[in-house]
Amino acid sequence: MTAPTPLQLRCCAASGCRSAGADALQAALHTARDQLGGAAEGVTIKPVGCLRLCGRGPLVAIDRPAGASELYADLSAEQAPALLAAATGLGQGDALAKQRLDPAHPFFALQQAVVLEGCGVVNPESIDDALAHGSYAQLKRVLAAFSPEQVREQVKRSGLRGRGGAGYPTGLKWDTVALQPPGPRTVVCNADEGDPGAFMDRSVLESDPHRLIEGMAIAAFAVGADQGYVYVRAEYPLAIERLRLALKQARAKGLLGAGIAGSSFNLRLEVRVGAGAYVCGEETALLASIQGQRGTPRPRPPFPAQVGLGGAPTLINNVETLASIPVILREGGDWYAAIGTEGSKGTKVFALSGAVAHTGLVEVPMGTTLRTVVLTIGGGVPGGEGPDGGVKAVQTGGPSGGCIPAALLDTPVDYESLRELGSMMGSGGLVVMGESTSMPEVARHFMRFSVNESCGKCVPCRAGTVQLAQLLDRFVERRAELADLERLEELCRMVGATSLCGLGQAAPNPVLSTLRYFRQEYQAACRQPAQCEPLEACLLQEVSP
Ligand SMILES: Cc1cc2nc3c(=O)[nH]c(=O)nc-3n(C[C@H](O)[C@H](O)[C@H](O)COP(=O)(O)O)c2cc1C
Ligand code: SF4
Ligand code: FES
Numbered sequence: 001m002t003a004p005t006p007l008q009l010r011c012c013a014a015s016g017c018r019s020a021g022a023d024a025l026q027a028a029l030h031t032a033r034d035q036l037g038g039a040a041e042g043v044t045i046k047p048v049g050c051l052r053l054c055g056r057g058p059l060v061a062i063d064r065p066a067g068a069s070e071l072y073a074d075l076s077a078e079q080a081p082a083l084l085a086a087a088t089g090l091g092q093g094d095a096l097a098k099q100r101l102d103p104a105h106p107f108f109a110l111q112q113a114v115v116l117e118g119c120g121v122v123n124p125e126s127i128d129d130a131l132a133h134g135s136y137a138q139l140k141r142v143l144a145a146f147s148p149e150q151v152r153e154q155v156k157r158s159g160l161r162g163r164g165g166a167g168y169p170t171g172l173k174w175d176t177v178a179l180q181p182p183g184p185r186t187v188v189c190n191a192d193e194g195d196p197g198a199f200m201d202r203s204v205l206e207s208d209p210h211r212l213i214e215g216m217a218i219a220a221f222a223v224g225a226d227q228g229y230v231y232v233r234a235e236y237p238l239a240i241e242r243l244r245l246a247l248k249q250a251r252a253k254g255l256l257g258a259g260i261a262g263s264s265f266n267l268r269l270e271v272r273v274g275a276g277a278y279v280c281g282e283e284t285a286l287l288a289s290i291q292g293q294r295g296t297p298r299p300r301p302p303f304p305a306q307v308g309l310g311g312a313p314t315l316i317n318n319v320e321t322l323a324s325i326p327v328i329l330r331e332g333g334d335w336y337a338a339i340g341t342e343g344s345k346g347t348k349v350f351a352l353s354g355a356v357a358h359t360g361l362v363e364v365p366m367g368t369t370l371r372t373v374v375l376t377i378g379g380g381v382p383g384g385e386g387p388d389g390g391v392k393a394v395q396t397g398g399p400s401g402g403c404i405p406a407a408l409l410d411t412p413v414d415y416e417s418l419r420e421l422g423s424m425m426g427s428g429g430l431v432v433m434g435e436s437t438s439m440p441e442v443a444r445h446f447m448r449f450s451v452n453e454s455c456g457k458c459v460p461c462r463a464g465t466v467q468l469a470q471l472l473d474r475f476v477e478r479r480a481e482l483a484d485l486e487r488l489e490e491l492c493r494m495v496g497a498t499s500l501c502g503l504g505q506a507a508p509n510p511v512l513s514t515l516r517y518f519r520q521e522y523q524a525a526c527r528q529p530a531q532c533e534p535l536e537a538c539l540l541q542e543v544s545p
Pocket of ligand 3: 012016049052054059
């Protein structure tokens, strides 16, 4: 009789791999295991979240009893028997050798998992598995031994800044909410993630939803809130499904609801599904949308931390911000503050995509250079050559950000450095562009996005973005005049300075940054002024019969 094989196959069951056939592969693995019978007894097939290298999915990791793991990419359902053979050692040869990834590859070796530590490890649909990996331990600890002030102190010490884009200090925001006059408070998680090229928040929700719930519960305790909402965009059905399941499981275990974990702390958490408007990610528009109103921004102040849902102080934080909280409590604020740079602490999750060899999720310490992220971790442009790996520019910050040229790849990725370059961190989308990319076209692409997503409430954004897009058309279609360059810059300044919310204020950034670094492309797209022939030639023509 064959001895049981205590092996585990971790199968990525997040959106990226599912779209490449992960469900069929997992079903085929179950069938193949059944067919092997006793020989595969004890082989666990475990669905997990994102294993990071999303562009090579479906991915499966084999965990060996001795502790070693192997990761396989580009798998298909037909390869399920070969994968089981590789796991159990029962087959002949090594059919999947070419699909086995090297764990020492910089894509994996240079990452530091803090927010993503449970991604690809826990089963996102099982609270028991999440508990076995430490979920809710910090919430229980905080409720048993911490005051709200002590929690806020740790968050302040950590130096954590909001990961939703603006980088506002999280501890300071928590203090602002907590120190408002007595009364009800609400905590809201912003999971609208509308930036093109961003999929970090979706991955956290799909891969480790209990981490977010725990972070939100700790935040609610720290600011004195007893209700909360996770606002998720409708385009994320799997994230919504898993989050709803996780909330149900947490309520059933007494980790949400009344008297959490035997304490006097109560928290009701619900999911609110957005209706697909990018501007609803802006915090005041988001609050309007939760309350059933049209999702348009309003002027600030007052800030939501002062006057939010139903007029009560409301804490709004991004998914990644809140998912960082359990680790900060576990390891301590000082531990977190020791990672990163002077002004930007901790790690940052990036969604790396575009013209890059390794597409996926990357978590690195703040201050890691763009070169390391894009070339060493990302592998540069496929087939790209030279010291910059065929990279022409890197777009950060989505429609509010900018394009950074390859010459500046040695820039550390932190809030201040990116801002100095005319871009911004944004939520973490990094889109790599190769040599053949036309920068006026890139600028027009983002401007058209802003035109479509402008809510129309204020004129500079509603009309200005349309005019900017029309001006950019002239460059892309090579019918611009040199004077259009000035018009473009002037209009950018006007729209940025006079729009009501961040969408309009930052919409010119992709234009301004491409003008700053790739001006010659705009100039080359201008019609040249009619060339005058030398005077003698003109006169000669006139007197000629
Ligand atoms: C047009 C626009 C869209 C935004 N979209 C998002 C979003 O999808 N997710 C997010 O967390 N923040 C988004 N923000 C930023 C939020 O307004 C807010 O600053 C953030 O949720 C605060 O959380 P944080 O302090 O954890 O970063 C957006 C802002 C603007 C102006
Ligand atoms: S800047 Fe644009 S999105 Fe923001 S309120 Fe004005 S019109 Fe709406
Ligand atoms: S979705 Fe499977 S590796 Fe990211």
